[in-house]
Amino acid sequence: xxxxxxxxxxxxxxxxxxxxxxxxxxxxxxxxxxxxxxxxxxxxxxxxxxxxxxxxxxxxxxxxxxxxxxxxxxxxxxxxxxxxxxxxxxxxxxxxxxxxxxxxxxxxxxxxxxxxxxxxxxxxxxxxxxxxxxxxxxxxxxxxxxxxxxxxxxxxxxxxxxxxxxxxxxxxxxxxxxxxxxxxxxxxxxxxxxxxxxxxxxxxxxxxxxxxxxxxxxxxxxxxxxxxxxxxxxxxxxxxxxxxxxxxxxxxxxxxxxxxxxxxxxxxxxxxxxxxxxxxxxxxxxxxxxxxxxxxxxxxxxxxxxxxxxxxxxxxxxxxxxxxxxxxxxxxxxxxxxxxxxxxxxxxxxxxxxxxxxxxxxxxxxxxxxxxxxxxxxxxxxxxxxxxxxxxxxxxxxxxxxxxxxxxxxxxxxxxxxxxxxxxxxxxxxxxxxxxxxxxxxxxxxxxxxxxxxxxxxxxxxxxxxxxxxxxxxxxxxxxxxxxxxxxx
Ligand code: NAD
Numbered sequence: 001x002x003x004x005x006x007x008x009x010x011x012x013x014x015x016x017x018x019x020x021x022x023x024x025x026x027x028x029x030x031x032x033x034x035x036x037x038x039x040x041x042x043x044x045x046x047x048x049x050x051x052x053x054x055x056x057x058x059x060x061x062x063x064x065x066x067x068x069x070x071x072x073x074x075x076x077x078x079x080x081x082x083x084x085x086x087x088x089x090x091x092x093x094x095x096x097x098x099x100x101x102x103x104x105x106x107x108x109x110x111x112x113x114x115x116x117x118x119x120x121x122x123x124x125x126x127x128x129x130x131x132x133x134x135x136x137x138x139x140x141x142x143x144x145x146x147x148x149x150x151x152x153x154x155x156x157x158x159x160x161x162x163x164x165x166x167x168x169x170x171x172x173x174x175x176x177x178x179x180x181x182x183x184x185x186x187x188x189x190x191x192x193x194x195x196x197x198x199x200x201x202x203x204x205x206x207x208x209x210x211x212x213x214x215x216x217x218x219x220x221x222x223x224x225x226x227x228x229x230x231x232x233x234x235x236x237x238x239x240x241x242x243x244x245x246x247x248x249x250x251x252x253x254x255x256x257x258x259x260x261x262x263x264x265x266x267x268x269x270x271x272x273x274x275x276x277x278x279x280x281x282x283x284x285x286x287x288x289x290x291x292x293x294x295x296x297x298x299x300x301x302x303x304x305x306x307x308x309x310x311x312x313x314x315x316x317x318x319x320x321x322x323x324x325x326x327x328x329x330x331x332x333x334x335x336x337x338x339x340x341x342x343x344x345x346x347x348x349x350x351x352x353x354x355x356x357x358x359x360x361x362x363x364x365x366x367x368x369x370x371x372x373x374x375x376x377x378x379x380x381x382x383x384x385x386x387x388x389x390x391x392x393x394x395x396x397x398x399x400x401x402x403x404x405x406x407x408x409x410x411x412x413x414x415x416x417x418x419x420x421x422x423x424x425x426x427x428x429x430x431x432x433x434x435x436x437x438x439x440x441x442x443x444x445x446x447x448x449x450x451x452x453x454x455x456x457x458x459x460x461x462x463x464x465x466x467x468x469x470x471x472x473x474x475x476x477x478x479x480x481x482x483x484x485x486x487x488x489x
Pocket of ligand 1: 154155156157158178181182183211213216217231232234235236237253255256257287288390392418456459463476
């Protein structure tokens with residue numbers, strides 16, 4: 001028998017408008033999570049690649065900043081059109097490395113595009129303020145100037161959306177950008193960078209450097225990098241925040257999450273169940289705005305909710321991205337699947353009631369894929385470690401309380417504070433949750449309250465370190481410095 005060995009696909013850095021293999025010898029494996037096998041190799045770079053990217057960015061940035069905001073937004077308009085033109089290819093590539101369904105992959109790109117849409121309004125967003133006659137013959141006005149070279153470090157779960165959240169506002173504001181994507185899903189951003197070049201951005205305005213912790217540390221210590229935007233898990237976010245701030249950089253660092261959904265007795269239960277199941281298990285629960293905790297208010301709500309959840313969860317189908325009937329795909333890696341399974345075992349040991357166990361699931365034709373079936377726990381308690389920690393998988397935990405006040409207090413006491421959601425027909429109860437919940441984003445009969453591009457995205461407590469949110473007008477503030485001029489004529 002003759003074996004034909006296909007060489008593995010190589011992922012390249014993107015520096016100064018070119019795809020480059022890098023200088024080092026360290027390589028990471030990029031998996032196809034649905035098949036459970038490596039499909040590509042990514043270079044794990046370090047200071048040499050970062051120096052090259054920083055040099056390219058430093059050379060390109062002044063010219064880019066000198067162009068009018070209108071000219072820069074013309075490039076972003078073309079960028080958006082090119083992404084739309086290549087949507088299917090990008091979505092397939094994204095889905096092959098992440099494992100999410102094709103519809104979710106398109107959504108990932110689409111939500112990022114909405115931020116590009118928003119920053120196409122750069123001339124308006126960058127406008128300063130003017131106060132005529134602040135004193136006799138005195139006017140005061142302000143302008144927003146770019147920071148220079150700025151960097152983004154992104155997680156695996158939204159391979160296109162989160163990079164676009166960051167690079168769009170940064171580049172629109174006149175900065176040059178260095179992106180370090182997750183080494184587990186490195187390819188799609190290289191294609192995005194090439195499309196930005198095709199749209200007319202000068203070489204060096206967007207550079208992609210691959211790597212792991214070594215590259216992150218190099219970015220945090222690099223003198224050319226004036227600001228760092230980070231999204232990932234909380235311990236890393238806190239480290240990035242402290243290290244970059246100590247090095248004098250501006251920093252925003254979004255962390256993990258454990259969002260709570262409160263269900264009141266007056267809620268439309270059928271609608272709530274459909275929403276909860278989609279938010280808890282969609283994209284295999286690997287969303288920072290997933291809904292992994294549900295809190296029915298009162299015993300009769302708990303009984304009715306549990307019954308309906310049981311039926312809905314049992315109907316879920318796990319499958320590969322090209323399975324048109326699948327509700328969600330595999331987890332990102334074997335190691336992450338094992339971590340989620342450990343949390344399920346922990347929940348059982350801690351005394352939670354395992355109502356549906358997804359650990360034995362197998363997908364025909366994809367037996368080695370990192371799939372995990374939907375798992376549902378009832379009678380979870382707040383002191384359980386499996387509740388306190390982020391699981392980031394297809395696991396829904398139900399806690400029972402007697403009153404809305406107790407539900408709000410429970411959600412608010414959790415260490416993470418990305419989102420709290422309430423299902424109710426009562427405006428008064430909804431208002432109470434919106435006002436009192438200790439979280440950055442609230443949903444009222446909306447299970448995943450990710451704000452639209454012209455608002456902003458950010459959590460509280462261990463879900464975010466720093467003051468300014470991702471996208472929206474906060475992102476323009478984050479990526480610019482304000483200068484205020486007092487003039488007498
Ligand atoms: P992660 O923290 O492992 O990785 C994020 C980035 O940090 C990657 O680029 C990675 O290479 C780098 N990194 C990892 N470990 C590091 C270390 N020890 N030192 C320096 N850099 C390191 O996160 P992930 O697993 O890729 O993504 C999932 C996490 O991201 C979840 O906790 C999820 O809740 C969170 N997340 C948060 C948001 C938000 O906006 N709050 C959005 C998406 C994901």
